[in-house]
């Protein structure tokens with residue numbers, strides 16, 4: 193039996209790197225030799241909680257790039273074996289066992305995967321590690337398109353993880369005149385500087401009613417008391433979602449981008465939402481077209497993907513990586529399986 197290395201999740205926080213059976217290439221599918229796979233905030237949530245009850249062990253990882261190892265004989269494509277490619281997230285076939293992800297040496301793509309995911313050729317000068325930023329950028333791109341962040345607007349981003357930093361950089365690229373980033377952790381306050389927002393402020397993990405250090409008050413002060421046109425909550429905190437409403441300008445948009453712990457409820461001040469005519473919008477995901485646009489932004493160099501990759505390590509380091517990312521000591525970690 194041919195084997196491959198993979199990081200298997202056996203339960204919450206129980207991740208083991210093991211040799212498992214190497215997947216075979218279907219006649220109407222492809223087999224990808226994964227060269228780089230990013231550790232995403234959502235992966236950390238899945239890996240540390242009971243995300244797939246009854247389905248362990250399973251393999252996560254959805255920000256991947258690699259080389260085409262095999263193409264099934266029934267597949268019609270211009271791609272060839274040996275081509276370097278970016279592969280957008282692979283959705284489990286409805287009803288199928290969701291065991292396969294990119295934290296492994298090989299990823300099999302079924303015919304259905306080839307229909308519902310992008311497999312895009314990678315220019316020779318774009319490293320595998322850089323292009324994986326396409327995946328988080330796709331959601332960010334899709335979101336800002338949906339809420340129409342535009343020239344001259346003030347945008348607040350709560351959370352300076354990789355996604356928050358992508359939001360800050362994209363808002364700037366779309367012409368926002370003032371970009372304000374809020375973050376709780378020291379390391380990330382420092383890391384946010386390279387994306388050159390106009391203001392980087394320390395967040396707060398509770399509502400502060402205008403007391404010293406209240407991020408709501410700080411945003412109001414920076415906007416002549418108006419609040420921001422857009423407040424994007426890109427973090428897992430219900431308090432940040434509460435604060436977002438109070439930072440938003442009349443007629444502005446509060447976007448809930450980051451997921452909060454399952455079952456957690458946020459108490460929103462609906463009078464503020466009502467009397468200030470605030471839109472509250474939730475965003476998740478992207479279309480294949482938006483994924484392709486984000487891929488173009490990264491591959492053309494218009495968007496500097498390398499800035500978001502803090503560290504590249506072997507897959508064996510996955511437990512250490514989860515800890516480093518969870519505690520905010522790095523932006524994104526990329527594995528070379």
Ligand SMILES: [Zn+2]
Nearest residue numbers: 232255327328
């Ligand atoms: Zn992701």
